[in-house]
Every structure is written in structure tokens, then in C-alpha cells.
Amino acid sequence: MSEVVETMEPGANEIDFSRVDRARLIEALARVLPPGCLLYDQEDLRPYECDGLSAYRQMPMVVALPETEAQAAAVLGVCSEQGVPVVARGAGTGLSGGALPHAHGVLLSLARFKKIVRMDPVARLAIVQPGVRNLAISEAAARHGLYYAPDPSSQIACTIGGNVAENSGGVHCLKYGLTVHNVLRVRGLTIDGEVVEFGSHALDAPGYDLLALMHGSEGMLAVITEVTVKLTPKPQLAQCVMASFDDVVTAGNAVAAVIAAGIIPAGLEMMDQPATAAVEQFVHAGYNLEAAAILLCESDGTPEEVSEEVGRIRAVLEESGASEIRVSRDEAERLKFWAGRKAAFPAAGRLSADYYCMDGTIPRKRLGEMLEAIQGMEKKYGLRCINVFHAGDGNMHPLILFDANVPGELDRAEAFGADILELSVSLGGTITGEHGVGVEKINQMCSQFSAAERTAFFRIKAAFDPDGLLNPGKAIPTLNRCAEYGKLHVHDGQLPHADLERF
Amino acid sequence: MDAVISGWVERIRQAAAEGSALEIRGGGSKRFYGQAPQGEVLDTREHAGIVAYEPTELVVTVRSGTPLDELEAVLHEKGQFLAFEPPRFGAATAGGCVAAGLAGPRRQAVGGVRDFLLGVQLIDGRGDLLNFGGRVMKNVAGYDVSRLVAGSLGTLALLTEVSLKVLPRPVAETTLRFEMDQRAALLRLNEWGGQPLPVSASFWHDGLLTLRLSGAGAAVDAAVVRLGGERLEEDEATALWLAVREQRHSFFSGDGPLWRLALPSDAAPVDLPGVTAIEWGGAQRWLRSEFEAKQIREVAAAAGGHAVLFRGGDKAIGVFQPLAGPLAAIHRRLKNAFDPAAVFGRGRLYPDL
Numbered sequence: 114m115s116e117v118v119e120t121m122e123p124g125a126n127e128i129d130f131s132r133v134d135r136a137r138l139i140e141a142l143a144r145v146l147p148p149g150c151l152l153y154d155q156e157d158l159r160p161y162e163c164d165g166l167s168a169y170r171q172m173p174m175v176v177a178l179p180e181t182e183a184q185a186a187a188v189l190g191v192c193s194e195q196g197v198p199v200v201a202r203g204a205g206t207g208l209s210g211g212a213l214p215h216a217h218g219v220l221l222s223l224a225r226f227k228k229i230v231r232m233d234p235v236a237r238l239a240i241v242q243p244g245v246r247n248l249a250i251s252e253a254a255a256r257h258g259l260y261y262a263p264d265p266s267s268q269i270a271c272t273i274g275g276n277v278a279e280n281s282g283g284v285h286c287l288k289y290g291l292t293v294h295n296v297l298r299v300r301g302l303t304i305d306g307e308v309v310e311f312g313s314h315a316l317d318a319p320g321y322d323l324l325a326l327m328h329g330s331e332g333m334l335a336v337i338t339e340v341t342v343k344l345t346p347k348p349q350l351a352q353c354v355m356a357s358f359d360d361v362v363t364a365g366n367a368v369a370a371v372i373a374a375g376i377i378p379a380g381l382e383m384m385d386q387p388a389t390a391a392v393e394q395f396v397h398a399g400y401n402l403e404a405a406a407i408l409l410c411e412s413d414g415t416p417e418e419v420s421e422e423v424g425r426i427r428a429v430l431e432e433s434g435a436s437e438i439r440v441s442r443d444e445a446e447r448l449k450f451w452a453g454r455k456a457a458f459p460a461a462g463r464l465s466a467d468y469y470c471m472d473g474t475i476p477r478k479r480l481g482e483m484l485e486a487i488q489g490m491e492k493k494y495g496l497r498c499i500n501v502f503h504a505g506d507g508n509m510h511p512l513i514l515f516d517a518n519v520p521g522e523l524d525r526a527e528a529f530g531a532d533i534l535e536l537s538v539s540l541g542g543t544i545t546g547e548h549g550v551g552v553e554k555i556n557q558m559c560s561q562f563s564a565a566e567r568t569a570f571f572r573i574k575a576a577f578d579p580d581g582l583l584n585p586g587k588a589i590p591t592l593n594r595c596a597e598y599g600k601l602h603v604h605d606g607q608l609p610h611a612d613l614e615r616f
Numbered sequence: 617m618d619a620v621i622s623g624w625v626e627r628i629r630q631a632a633a634e635g636s637a638l639e640i641r642g643g644g645s646k647r648f649y650g651q652a653p654q655g656e657v658l659d660t661r662e663h664a665g666i667v668a669y670e671p672t673e674l675v676v677t678v679r680s681g682t683p684l685d686e687l688e689a690v691l692h693e694k695g696q697f698l699a700f701e702p703p704r705f706g707a708a709t710a711g712g713c714v715a716a717g718l719a720g721p722r723r724q725a726v727g728g729v730r731d732f733l734l735g736v737q738l739i740d741g742r743g744d745l746l747n748f749g750g751r752v753m754k755n756v757a758g759y760d761v762s763r764l765v766a767g768s769l770g771t772l773a774l775l776t777e778v779s780l781k782v783l784p785r786p787v788a789e790t791t792l793r794f795e796m797d798q799r800a801a802l803l804r805l806n807e808w809g810g811q812p813l814p815v816s817a818s819f820w821h822d823g824l825l826t827l828r829l830s831g832a833g834a835a836v837d838a839a840v841v842r843l844g845g846e847r848l849e850e851d852e853a854t855a856l857w858l859a860v861r862e863q864r865h866s867f868f869s870g871d872g873p874l875w876r877l878a879l880p881s882d883a884a885p886v887d888l889p890g891v892t893a894i895e896w897g898g899a900q901r902w903l904r905s906e907f908e909a910k911q912i913r914e915v916a917a918a919a920g921g922h923a924v925l926f927r928g929g930d931k932a933i934g935v936f937q938p939l940a941g942p943l944a945a946i947h948r949r950l951k952n953a954f955d956p957a958a959v960f961g962r963g964r965l966y967p968d969l
Contacts, residue, residue: 235806236882259810280756291754293763294731307942315878315921316723316899317767319937320947320965322730325763329756346812369672375695375784415812417834474752476673506753546754554757561757565744569953573759576949589758 124571125592128581130217133197135174141195142177142219145187150225152176161220164205164212165267168469168523169552173200173214180225182338186306189336192219193305198585201332203244203275206267208470209551211279211331211587218585221336223274229253230339237344238297238314243274243337247281250342259344262289265547266455274337280329282547284380284454285411287505289345291547293328300339301327304578314341326573331549332584334577348413351379353447354426356435357404361385362481364406367433368504369477371410374429376422380411381505382454385484388499388512392453392460400453401437408435408504409450457501457512465497465514469526472554473537474508474546486536487511494529496522508546509537535560550588558588559595567592620663621745621776627658628774629743632957640770640960642681645706646716648927650769650935650964658774660711667777668751671696674782675734675751680711680775691782699726699783703861711775717767720861721817721828724809724881724896726783730766737777738765741955751779764950771961771969772954786816786830788837791853792845794825798885798892801825805897806882813839819860821867821893828857860895867893867902873929875903875912879921886915902926909933936965 135153142151152158153175162170174197179185192199198218205212214220226242229250233239234257239250247268251260264283265271271281276292277299289295298312312324327334358364364383371378384392384407389400400407408430412422423440430438441447453460461468475483484500491498502509511533515526534544534557544550544557558567570589574581590598617625631638637655647653660681667677671694678687684702687710691697701720702713714736719728735749738761748761765772796804801820808815814831827845829836840847848856859865868874877886881898890905905912909925910933916923922937939947944966951958951969963969 233882234810236880237806237810257810280760282754286754290727290731293760294727303942303946305942309942309946310940313878313921314880316728316896317717317878319922319924320939320943321768321772321950322717322763322766323943323946325730325760325766329760334759346810348812372674373672375787377783414832415835415838417838418832421832421834474754476670476675476752478670478673503754508752508754541750542752543750543755543757545756546752547756549756550758558757563746566746566748566758569740569744569746569761570758572953573761573764573950576946576953579949 122568122571123575123581124568124589127591127594128585130196130198130215130585133174133195133217138191138195138197138219139175141191142175142188145191146177146179146184150178150180150184152178161202161205161214161222164202164207164210166208166210166551166553168517169210169213171214171216173220174217176220176222178222178225182302182308185221185336185338186302186308188219188221189302189304190306192582193580196580196582198582199304199336200584201274201278201336203272203278204246204270206271207275207279207549207551208472209545209549209553211549211551211584213552215585223272223337226274226338232257234259236314238341239344240339240341241273242339244272247271247273247276254344255347258347260347261295261342262345263292263295266458273340273342277328277337277340278330278332279547279549282503282508284382284503287381287503288377288379293325295343296324296328296340297343298341299324299327299337301335301337303335304580304582309335329549331551331588333574333588334583336583348379350416350419351411351413351447352419352423353441353450354410354412354423354430355439355450356408356410356430357401357437358406358408358434359404359436361406361484363434364408365477365480365504367408367430367435368480370429370433371426374425376425376429378410378426378505379413380409381503382409383407383502383504384454384457385500387497388457388501389453391464391499392456395460395463396452396456398449398453404436409454454501457499461499461512461514466516466518469513469515469530470548471509471511471513471530471533472545472548473534473542474506475537475540475542477504477507479540479542480504480507483509483536483540487533490529490532494525496525496529498529506546507542531557552587555588555590555594556598558590559598564592564595567595617745621739624658624739624774625743625745628739628741628959631959632741632743635957636959637962638959640715640774642709642712643683643707645704645708646712646718649716651931653964654962660709663776666690673751674753675779676782677751677777677779678710679777680709682710684708684710684713695785696782697785698732698780700728700732701861702729703863705862710778714766714775714778715768715770721819721857721895724899725816730763732781733762733766733778734781735779736762736765736775738773738775740773741957741959745776749779753781769961769964771951771965774960788833789816789828789830790836790840791848791856792827792829792840792843793848794827794845795823796825797823798894801894802882802885802898809881809897815897817857818897819856819893819895821865826856828853867891870904871928872904872906873925874927875905876924876926877901877903877916877921878924879916879919883919883921886919888912888915913937939966
């Protein structure tokens with residue numbers, strides 16, 4: 114009975130926007146934006162054709178660069194009235210194509226929203242515009258002995274608006290949480306251009322937790338115009354323990370042992386041998402190149418606290434079979450230990466013309482299994498893969514190396530990635546820990562969620578954006594798309610949406 | 617499908633078809649909270665037990681009808697706990713704890729219920745059994761429905777399973793007491809909050825500020841030396857924090873309306889008639905007051921927060937602060953998305969949800 118109704122629900126099919134009238138749109142936008150805030154010549158649009166996932170490219174119809182919230186609201190008003198899709202964009206560093214433009218839509222850049230509105234050291238919060246860079250917040254807070262804790266590896270460039278849209282993590286989120294744990298309030302605009310505030314400067318707000326819902330919503334519910342972040346007192350000291358292991362399974366078990374000992378390190382990262390070899394040749398961090406895996410385990414706090422915790426970490430790692438343990442002797446050495454981990458992506462770029470970064474998260478105890486499976490996939494697809502991961506929270510970033518100029522390699526890399534994501538789901542994990550679904554992992558959403566669950570997502574979207582104008586075609590696949598993709602989420606042994614037409 | 621679950625699916629579909637309401641109920645310990653429950657009781661306690669718990673993964677998955685005491689006892693054996701210290705107020709269940717979204721004294725230091733919720737299994741108002749989130753720490757696949765459901769007072773869906781992040785119990789804990797007035801207490805709490813100190817709870821009432829420190833032994837010892845104050849005996853301290861969490865402290869006795877004001881931690885003392893207690897470093901203020909609701913709400917809003925009529929009083933004025941701007945419409949549409957026939961928690965949060 115309900116199946117027939119389901120196909121009428123939002124999200125059964127992609128919405129067709131091909132009838133958007135370009136001239137009418139440009140005319141209306143020019144009326145609400147100052148000169149220089151609207152781009153529509155092909156050469157001006159080019160820089161916006163992709164985000165950090167350059168394998169996907171699409172020219173937008175126009176780019177709007179509002180300078181004020183009122184202008185952004187007016188742009189949304191025009192789009193809402195004319196039925197035009199809107200894709201919001203921060204710094205464009207996202208790795209899943211979440212800010213990929215829409216051919217018949219407006220690319221709404223928040224790049225000019227880069228003011229730190231207020232720094233409040235007493236209440237330990239900062240009110241910032243969405244185009245403020247992640248690291249810039251910590252830099253501005255430093256003189257008060259405070260910082261903004263989430264530190265995605267792109268923190269020099271990525272902006273806070275994008276961090277909220279993707280619920281970004283980072284190296285230290287095991288102890289300090291993700292973006293959702295460090296944001297108090299998001300101010301934004303609905304698709305109609307109305308101002309709306311989610312959360313508050315208190316620790317909660319009346320009604321449903323829409324603040325949490327905004328996190329990781331990939332620009333599909335509202336457009337962010339201001340964010341209040343929580344600031345954390347800077348630890349007095351941080352020290353890093355670097356341990357080498359002869360095989361990856363032992364290293365994986367050591368991670369579990371640290372947690373079992375009741376320790377929540379400030380960071381707990383793993384690199385496999387190919388990753389270590391790749392980075393060592395250009396950062397010279399002194400990594401043990403014989404080791405099958407290296408663990409970096411950080412402790413922070415007061416000097417007394419760190420010394421106590423480092424002692425405990427050391428004992429656990431020794432007992433867990435580490436072949437070599439080194440503890441950073443000073444800040445310079447600590448940064449050197451981390452330099453390699455932080456340079457993993459550029460190092461992959463030196464090894465190979467292109468690389469493809471995955472983001473699956475799995476229960477920690479399945480790490481060994483996953484790594485073995487990846488070795489098998491390297492043979493299957495004839496491509497190399499190096500592994501760095503946030504071991505503490507099971508979030509893996511396999512980097513698949515390929516050369517887009519060699520015919521077939523991009524396709525093989527994508528198939529390799531899809532295999533890893535499917536395996537992440539079947540090991541009890543998720544296809545994305547912190548990079549978002551975007552366009553990149555949209556097919557794998559069909560494996561992770563049932564048709565009923567995906568329909569629920571579309572209903573949530575419709576509660577904010579009834580006409581489906583905000584970032585359409587991203588994050589949640591339509592029922593028909595999943596039917597075409599073929600790898601179905603089999604629930605209770607029944608094939609979902611068997612009633613749908615297949616094209 | 618489990619027999620209990622399929623029975624519930626059937627009941628929900630029937631209620632939706634008939635247009636009747638269901639009161640989702642666990643231990644009934646927080647029935648006082650929100651507007652009066654409506655509809656026939658659906659008791660979740662027949663669906664109890666721990667589904668999966670692996671201490672090294674820091675995650676526990678539990679059926680919604682599991683008594684919170686039972687869950688905490690299992691975690692305790694492994695040296696772990698629910699860090700947000702949920703209040704019991706009676707025979708609380710895990711599902712009720714998530715649905716009510718109430719956290720205890722450790723809230724400001726570690727986060728609330730939503731911060732520890734990793735995934736849920738639920739039945740929506742159409743009778744569909746759905747899974748959102750998961751059992752891993754980081755997950756951005758799909759909208760964060762789990763956190764949306766936390767604190768929704770059972771108005772969106774019936775929770776069948778919840779996955780919670782757990783943490784190791786702190787190695788050391790010490791409680792200090794200082795004599796100071798409200799203004800001084802708020803100043804000190806905010807000052808300490810900006811320093812790397814292991815403060816895990818605070819409670820001010822009637823000229824006494826009590827502060828709990830938790831963490832590594834060395835960190836707690838160093839903070840004790842630095843902060844001074846009078847050190848409470850372990851038994852006395854444990855009893856005090858339990859009394860604060862469960863609202864058995866003398867401040868909470870009496871029948872007058874009890875207001876909860878959630879404010880920015882550095883907001884000035886509220887200028888309202890009544891008796892005050894302060895928690896969460898200044899971010900949660902309790903007010904026993906017969907004063908007019910409208911004015912209490914205005915004062916809370918002006919300070920950047922909101923006010924809840926937590927216990928007692930006349931609920932006709934609304935338990936929760938009215939929603940501002942487009943939020944009311946978004947709430948109604950979300951309710952409709954999950955529960956179009958309004959089977960669940962009718963009127964519990966707001967009259968039109």
C-alpha cells in the first residue's frame with residue numbers, strides 16, 4: 114500500500130531545472146547585488162567549476178558574491194521566486210564535491226563573509242562569518258589563551274561555514290569532538306531569504322535540536338551567514354609518543370589497548386609503511402621505515418598530567434608489542450613527528466599524478482581486516498593505495514594513487530574507492546566520517562540506507578526547502594538513482610522499491 | 617522482525633489510521649516534564665537489554681526500554697560511564713533518557729545527551745522501522761536524525777535502540793567548596809572556564825560555591841593547590857552531586873514553580889524575585905519563583921537564553937519558550953515529516969506539534 118505513495122514522495126526523481134531562464138535570472142540578481150558581485154561570463158565562472166574533488170566539474174549558470182546578509186537574502190529571494198537551484202560555497206576545499214555547481218543554478222559564494230564579528234574571552238566564544246578560515250579563529254583567540262579545537266587538515270584554507278556543512282573533524286576530535294560539539298549557534302537564511310537562528314549562546318535552545326541537524330547537512334537545509342563557536346583553553350603542554358609496529362594488526366590492537374586502559378589521547382593516528390615511506394622522503398621526520406605501521410599518540414594538559422599520561426601510554430604500547438617507542442623531547446620534535454602525518458596528502462601528490470582520498474569509518478577492531486582487504490583490492494585494480502587514518506576513532510583515509518591521463522585509471526580508482534566504501538558499511542561502519550557525501554559517495558548511500566530511510570531524509574529536506582532548491586542532487590540519492598545503481602540495500606531479505614520503473 | 621517491534625509497528629499503524637494518540641512511556645520518571653501526556657500508554661520496558669557493548673570501541677548499543685541503572689552498572693564494571701550524567705528522577709530507561717535530553721552536572725564540561733548519541737533505531741509515525749547514525753564516532757552520511765530525536769520528548773518517533781558513546785571514568789575526583797555571593801561565583805566560574813583546569817561540575821546556592829574537579833590524579837592535585845577552598849570528604853561530595861543531579865538537594869524541595877533558565881554562562885545574575893541555584897558554570901540557572909511567566913521568559917531571552925517551566929506551576933502558559941521566526945513552521949513541518957497523523961507525544965512539547 115505504502116509503496117505506491119512513496120514514489121509520489123519528495124526524492125523519487127531528480128528535479129528538472131532545465132527551464133531556468135538565464136537572462137531573467139541575471140537581470141533580477143543584478144538588481145539586488147552591487148556591481149562586481151555577480152559573475153556570468155564563462156571565463157569568470159571557470160574558477161568555480163569544482164571544489165577540492167576536481168574529478169567532478171560543472172560550470173554554474175551564474176556566481177553570486179554577496180557582501181552582506183541582506184544581499185544574500187535577496188539572492189535567495191530571487192532564486193526562490195524563479196525556482197532556481199542554489200549551491201553555497203565556502204573556500205571550495207571540500208573533498209566530496211558538495212560545492213559542485215549546478216548547471217542551471219546560482220553558485221552562492223560566501224567568500225566575502227570573512228569578518229570575525231566578536232571575540233568573547235570571558236564567555237569563551239567567537240562569533241564569526243562563515244567565510245572565516247578555521248585556523249584564523251584559533252590565531253585570533255591565541256592571545257586569550259584559547260583556541261578553536263576542531264582542526265581538519267585543510268585548516269589553513271577551509272572556512273567555518275564549510276566545516277559546519279560537513280561536520281568536519283580533525284586529528285584532535287577523539288578528545289575534543291567534531292564541529293557539532295564545538296558550535297553553539299548557527300545563523301542562516303532559509304530558501305525564502307528569511308533569517309533563522311539555530312541553537313543559542315546558552316548550552317541548548319527550545320524545541321528540536323536543529324543546530325545538530327544543520328551540521329553535516331551539506332548546504333541542503335539553509336545558507337549559513339554567521340557561526341558562534343566555542344573556544345577551549347589551550348593546554349599548557351602537548352607531547353607525542355611515536356611507536357613502531359612490525360605488523361598492522363598488532364598496531365590496531367595497540368590502539369584498542371590504549372582505549373581499554375582508560376586513556377583518551379588528544380590524538381591517535383596511524384600510518385602504514387607505504388605512507389611512512391612516502392612522507393619520510395620529504396619531511397625527514399625520522400620515521401622508522403622498517404615498521405609496518407606507525408602510531409602517533411598525543412597527550413596534552415598540565416605538565417603533571419602529561420607526564421603521568423605519557424608514562425601510561427608508553428607502558429600500554431610496550432605491552433602491546435611496539436618494536437620502538439620515542440617520546441617527543443620538545444615542541445620542535447613533537448611538530449616534526451606530526452609533520453609527516455600532516456604531509457600525507459602532498460606526499461601522495463609527489464608519488465603519483467593523482468590520488469583519490471576515501472573517508473570510511475569502521476569500528477576500530479575491524480582495522481586489520483580492512484587493511485588486508487585493501488591489499489587485495491590493490492591487486493584487483495592494479496593501483497597502489499597508501500593508508501593514513503584517525504585510528505582513535507576508526508576513520509580511515511586510504512589514498513588511492515592513479516594517473517588520470519592513463520586511460521581507465523580514473524575509472525579503476527573510483528571502483529576501488531567504491532569497494533572500500535561498500536566494505537566500510539558491511540563492517541558496521543559508514544561511508545563517510547568527516548568529508549561528506551556530496552556527489553562523490555552518493556551511490557554508496559543506496560547501500561547504507563534503505564529506501565524508507567532515504568525517503569525520510571527527503572522529507573526532512575522538504576521541511577526546510579519544499580521546492581528542493583538548496584544544493585539539489587547532492588548527499589541523498591533519489592529512489593530512481595538507487596534503482597539504477599543496482600547495489601541495493603537489502604532489508605529483511607526484501608528487495609526495496611521493486612515497484613519502481615528502471616530506465 | 618522481533619515480535620515486540622512488529623507489535624509496536626502494528627499499534628502505531630492502527631493509531632495513525634484511527635487518528636488516536638500514543639503515550640510512549642519507559643519508566644515514567646519524567647512524566648512531570650513538558651505538557652501532560654496524551655493517549656494510550658505504549659510501554660517500552662518490554663524491549664530491554666544491551667545489544668552490543670565493547671569497551672574498547674567506547675560504544676554501547678542498548679534497547680530503549682533498558683533501565684538506566686542496569687546500563688550504568690554494566691558500564692561501571694568496565695570502568696566506564698555515561699559522561700553526561702543523566703538524571704534518573706525514578707526508574708528511568710535509556711530511551712527515555714535520550715528522548716528527554718536531560719543532562720546532569722557534567723554537562724558543561726563534556727557535553728549533553730546529543731553529544732554522546734551516535735545512532736538510533738526508531739519507528740516513525742507511519743510504522744516504518746528506520747536506522748540512522750551508527751556505532752562509530754564519526755559519521756556524516758545523511759542528516760543527523762539521531763541528534764534531532766534527542767530531547768524531542770517522543771514527539772517524532774518511538775525509539776527502539778540507541779547507540780551511545782561512553783567514556784572511561786575519571787581516575788581522580790575532588791570536590792572543593794568556597795564561600796561567595798552569586799555575582800562573585802559567576803565571575804570566578806567564567807574565569808576558571810577560560811583556563812585549562814579540570815572542572816567537571818559546579819553548583820552555587822545560598823552563598824556557597826561547590827566545584828568538582830575530575831581527571832588525571834596529577835591534574836586534580838595541581839588544581840586543588842591552585843584553587844584553594846575547603847575540600848569535601850569523598851562521601852559528602854558523592855552525596856552532594858547525586859542530590860544535585862536528582863534534584864533532592866534542599867534547594868529543590870517545595871512545591872512552588874521551578875524554572876530552568878538556560879543562559880550564556882557569563883550572563884549577569886537574573887534580576888527576578890525568587891530563590892536561585894546555579895549549575896554548569898553559570899549556563900544553567902534554577903529559579904524557584906511565583907513570578908509571572910511572561911516576564912521570566914523576557915528576562916531569559918534578553919540575556920540570550922530561554923526559560924523552561926521545569927516543575928510545578930501553571931502549564932497553561934506553555935512549558936517551553938515559544939519558537940522565534942521561521943522556527944515554528946520548520947518544527948511543524950518536521951513533525952509532519954516523521955509523524956503525519958500526530959500519533960506520538962501529542963502536545964507534549966508545543967500545542968501544535
